[in-house]
Amino acid sequence: MAKLELRGVGKAYGATVALRQGDLEIEAGEVHALIGANGSGKSTLCKIVAGSVRPDRGEVLIDGRAVTVRGPEATGALGIGIFYQELSLARHRTVAENISLPRLPRKGGIFVDRAAMAAIADRHIALFAGVAGAGFGADVPVERLRPDQAQLVEIMKTLASEAAILIFDEPTSALDRAQAERFFEILRERKRAGVGIIFISHRMDEIFAIADRVTVIRDGETVGTARIEDTDPTAVINLMVGRHEAASADAPPDTGGEDGRASQSAAQAVLAVRGFSGPGFRDIGFAVAPGEILGFGGLHGQGQSAVLRAIFGALPGASGEIRLNGDALQPTGPRATIARGCAYISGDRSRDGVIHERPILENVTPIHFLRNRLGLAHPARLRDKAAPALEALKTKFAGFGHPVSSLSGGNQQKVVIARWLIDRPAVILLDDPTKGIDLSAKADLFALIRDLADEGIGIVLYSSEDAELLANADRILVFNGGRVTRVLSGAERTRHNLYRAAYEAA
Amino acid sequence: MKGAPTAAAAGPAGLRQFLVRFPFLPALCILIVLLALNGIFEPRSLSFRSLTGIVSTYLALMMLAVAQTYVVYAGDIDLSVGAIVSLVNVAIVALLQQMGGGGLTVLAVLGIGLAVGLACGIVNGLVVAWLRLQAIVATFATSILFTGLALWIMPVAGTPAPAAVWRTYGGRILEIPFVFWAVAALALVLAILARTRLTTQLLAVGDDAVRAYQSGLPVTRIRIRGYALCGVFAALAAFCVTGDTASGDPLVGAKMTLSSVAAVVLGGCALSGGVGTVTGSVLAAVIIGLINSLVYFVGTPSEWQNLVQGLAIIVALMAGVLVTRWARS
Numbered sequence: 080m081a082k083l084e085l086r087g088v089g090k091a092y093g094a095t096v097a098l099r100q101g102d103l104e105i106e107a108g109e110v111h112a113l114i115g116a117n118g119s120g121k122s123t124l125c126k127i128v129a130g131s132v133r134p135d136r137g138e139v140l141i142d143g144r145a146v147t148v149r150g151p152e153a154t155g156a157l158g159i160g161i162f163y164q165e166l167s168l169a170r171h172r173t174v175a176e177n178i179s180l181p182r183l184p185r186k187g188g189i190f191v192d193r194a195a196m197a198a199i200a201d202r203h204i205a206l207f208a209g210v211a212g213a214g215f216g217a218d219v220p221v222e223r224l225r226p227d228q229a230q231l232v233e234i235m236k237t238l239a240s241e242a243a244i245l246i247f248d249e250p251t252s253a254l255d256r257a258q259a260e261r262f263f264e265i266l267r268e269r270k271r272a273g274v275g276i277i278f279i280s281h282r283m284d285e286i287f288a289i290a291d292r293v294t295v296i297r298d299g300e301t302v303g304t305a306r307i308e309d310t311d312p313t314a315v316i317n318l319m320v321g322r323h324e325a326a327s328a329d330a331p332p333d334t335g336g337e338d339g340r341a342s343q344s345a346a347q348a349v350l351a352v353r354g355f356s357g358p359g360f361r362d363i364g365f366a367v368a369p370g371e372i373l374g375f376g377g378l379h380g381q382g383q384s385a386v387l388r389a390i391f392g393a394l395p396g397a398s399g400e401i402r403l404n405g406d407a408l409q410p411t412g413p414r415a416t417i418a419r420g421c422a423y424i425s426g427d428r429s430r431d432g433v434i435h436e437r438p439i440l441e442n443v444t445p446i447h448f449l450r451n452r453l454g455l456a457h458p459a460r461l462r463d464k465a466a467p468a469l470e471a472l473k474t475k476f477a478g479f480g481h482p483v484s485s486l487s488g489g490n491q492q493k494v495v496i497a498r499w500l501i502d503r504p505a506v507i508l509l510d511d512p513t514k515g516i517d518l519s520a521k522a523d524l525f526a527l528i529r530d531l532a533d534e535g536i537g538i539v540l541y542s543s544e545d546a547e548l549l550a551n552a553d554r555i556l557v558f559n560g561g562r563v564t565r566v567l568s569g570a571e572r573t574r575h576n577l578y579r580a581a582y583e584a585a
Numbered sequence: 586m587k588g589a590p591t592a593a594a595a596g597p598a599g600l601r602q603f604l605v606r607f608p609f610l611p612a613l614c615i616l617i618v619l620l621a622l623n624g625i626f627e628p629r630s631l632s633f634r635s636l637t638g639i640v641s642t643y644l645a646l647m648m649l650a651v652a653q654t655y656v657v658y659a660g661d662i663d664l665s666v667g668a669i670v671s672l673v674n675v676a677i678v679a680l681l682q683q684m685g686g687g688g689l690t691v692l693a694v695l696g697i698g699l700a701v702g703l704a705c706g707i708v709n710g711l712v713v714a715w716l717r718l719q720a721i722v723a724t725f726a727t728s729i730l731f732t733g734l735a736l737w738i739m740p741v742a743g744t745p746a747p748a749a750v751w752r753t754y755g756g757r758i759l760e761i762p763f764v765f766w767a768v769a770a771l772a773l774v775l776a777i778l779a780r781t782r783l784t785t786q787l788l789a790v791g792d793d794a795v796r797a798y799q800s801g802l803p804v805t806r807i808r809i810r811g812y813a814l815c816g817v818f819a820a821l822a823a824f825c826v827t828g829d830t831a832s833g834d835p836l837v838g839a840k841m842t843l844s845s846v847a848a849v850v851l852g853g854c855a856l857s858g859g860v861g862t863v864t865g866s867v868l869a870a871v872i873i874g875l876i877n878s879l880v881y882f883v884g885t886p887s888e889w890q891n892l893v894q895g896l897a898i899i900v901a902l903m904a905g906v907l908v909t910r911w912a913r914s
């Protein structure tokens with residue numbers, strides 16, 4: 080008998096069908112991966128199990144008995160713990176408080192048992208000892224943490240539920256390799272203890288590393304389940320996209336003209352940076368030639384994002400020389416750099432991108448307003464401008480007037496990207512832009528980026544996924560401890576070289 | 586960022602972290618400055634007697650600032666606190682007038698006063714959290730309701746409170762003024778409340794109500810409890826008002842509502858919720874009191890007093906907000 084079973088679960092938001100037909104069986108002691116394109120309904124399915132979304136139809140069974148999950152409050156008693164894709168942390172509370180928040184230890188009826196809370200926190204922080212990174216501790220407010228550290232806290236909070244059913248909705252999207260490895264060890268341990276685990280990720284390698292079974296969900300419908308040893312990534316992707324396409328391989332892109340590009344002098348460069356230092360990075364120098372995609376690689380949080388944010392003017396305290404098409408650029412603030420034609424796209428949508436609760440149209444057009452100094456809105460004309468940009472990315476949305484928060488994570492990201500494409504920028508800084516984007520959307524995105532590069536726009540790409548970097552960047556700067564320790568170009572761009580440079584002590 | 590902290594950066598960074606941990610520090614600094622200014626312009630204003638006077642007058646506002654703090658913690662607001670003060674004030678004065686001013690009777694009546702405050706708070710909580718009306722509009726509406734009740738109980742101001750009440754409030758116990766005992770008791774109660782689960786839960790709800798709900802917190806119940814606590818402290822504020830003015834007045838609290846909001850902000854709370862301390866709110870209530878007395882001591886002509894008070898409060902608010910913003914940047 081399955082630990083958790085979903086039968087024909089469905090959910091619609093007005094005209095949008097979030098989940099058409101969810102059928103799923105989780106055994107005790109298995110890791111069950113769920114994979115599917117953006118907006119295919121994975122998070123909706125998880126939220127239904129966790130009680131934060133009420134299904135329109137269908138049944139949820141635990142240990143063979145049908146249950147009604149009346150709300151997240153009820154999950155504790157039912158033995159369900161969930162990691163939310165968009166995290167459920169209170170920013171100003173400490174790590175310890177967040178870990179215990181759903182079940183604050185009680186003392187004397189009304190008081191928080193601080194000692195017990197600290198003990199719970201210490202136990203869970205110890206699980207990630209050595210990989211959590213600097214500045215992590217039980218008493219640190221969550222707002223002071225890096226995104227990967229916040230994600231670790233959400234993981235700890237989920238584990239602290241000690242539930243028999245654990246749901247992880249993209250828990251590894253911000254983690255570096257060491258953190259993810261540690262997390263997988265913990266999952267294996269829980270699995271041995273008989274916990275049933277749902278694991279969602281867009282990273283195929285992770286799924287094949289940890290899952291016992293994988294279920295593919297497409298357009299709100301669970302279309303197939305397979306044992307991991309009976310399938311392979313190509314089969315999974317084929318099932319996911321529902322059409323037969325070769326899975327994109329690791330192969331470097333067309334290298335024609337490669338050397339010509341790399342040897343172009345800094346004078347012709349779209350973007351040239353020299354002796355650039357700031358919080359989290361030192362003495363960075365590089366030049367992006369027209370038509371070139373320059374990659375930033377290495378382990379997570381080695382200064383790649385910081386450099387991009389500093390160039391964009393969003394990270395004060397940096398010094399050094401930046402030239403944009405030969406003219407000096409003072410990154411005094413995003414307004415100044417945007418006016419000069421800088422575009423910055425981050426994977427951290429909720430912090431850097433999306434204007435929550437506002438319509439999609441308003442989310443696509445702010446840069447257009449800024450660059451053209453528009454004072455008055457003319458919705459019909461703006462729509463004409465916004466529509467091609469959104470279409471180029473195959474964004475799935477019901478209407479311009481719908482709030483952006485009604486979109487899935489991946490489609491929200493497309494809206495953020497689209498806003499930079501209305502007016503042609505001089506340089507695009509991509510800061511891990513594909514976080515939470517499905518595979519086919521990624522392919523669309525990188526095809527588009529290559530087109531933009533060919534038009535002469537300078538592109539700098541930081542990606543936490545090595546495969547993405549190897550497949551798309553013409554040159555890769557490997558970051559380690561805030562410095563560029565290696566530059567890989569041409570045939571050197573192999574996974575082996577990348578790993579070696581990334582793992583070497585700085 | 587992994588950036589190695591340099592020795593030079595440790596200074597301001599350390600101060601910032603300190604400020605984030607103790608958000609009431611700016612208020613404390615402003616308070617000390619104001620005390621010094623008061624002392625310079627009128628040395629007698631720092632005498633024990635006049636400090637006792639300030640505390641007697643502004644203890645009610647301290648209580649009310651505390652009341653407001655608990656709802657602001659959760660990202661809500663209560664514009665009916667002043668009306669609750671008025672209602673409790675006239676209710677206890679009317680009851681005492683009918684039942685006489687004996688010791689036990691007074692205690693019983695105070696108990697009823699607390700119950701009235703609690704009931705008002707629960708009504709607010711139900712309207713805001715359960716019926717999901719906008720807090721700012723809903724509590725404005727309930728404030729009219731509560732004021733209406735107060736006017737029904739006592740249509741005109743002026744009914745005197747029994748001597749036992751104001752003698753106790755203005756008197757001394759063991760040579761120490763009663764109001765200082767009250768402040769000590771308030772400090773104790775606040776210290777206890779700070780350790781409750783409710784405080785942590787209120788702050789978590791204020792941080793992000795949806796996330797708190799997804800975490801499994803009973804958000805509606807928590808917000809109602811915040812309003813209930815607010816009602817109780819508003820009743821305590823009403824007791825102080827009654828002790829200080831020695832009479833019933835159905836409109837006495839009206840002008841205190843926005844002062845309580847100002848105190849909460851000045852004390853370091855974010856109106857969006859999730860950040861703040863009751864200590865800061867209490868200090869800020871005293872600041873507002875000191876500003877008023879300072880304006881008087883520097884000899885501002887009476888027709889200018891309101892204007893100068895307003896300006897001084899704006900300056901204090903700005904200083905507090907700027908420091909807080911710097912600390913959080």
Ligand SMILES: Nc1ncnc2c1ncn2[C@@H]1O[C@H](COP(=O)(O)OP(=O)(O)OP(=O)(O)O)[C@@H](O)[C@H]1O
Nearest residue numbers: 092097117118119120121122123485486487488489
């Ligand atoms: N609260 C909501 N209101 C309206 N539509 C919603 C809401 N939540 C989800 N949807 C829609 O339901 C669909 C499924 O969303 P869901 O978040 O489950 O996708 P997902 O598979 O988790 O995608 P991703 O990989 O991008 O996280 C999307 O098209 C989304 O726009």
Ligand SMILES: [Mg+2]
Nearest residue numbers: 121122164488
């Ligand atoms: Mg999702």
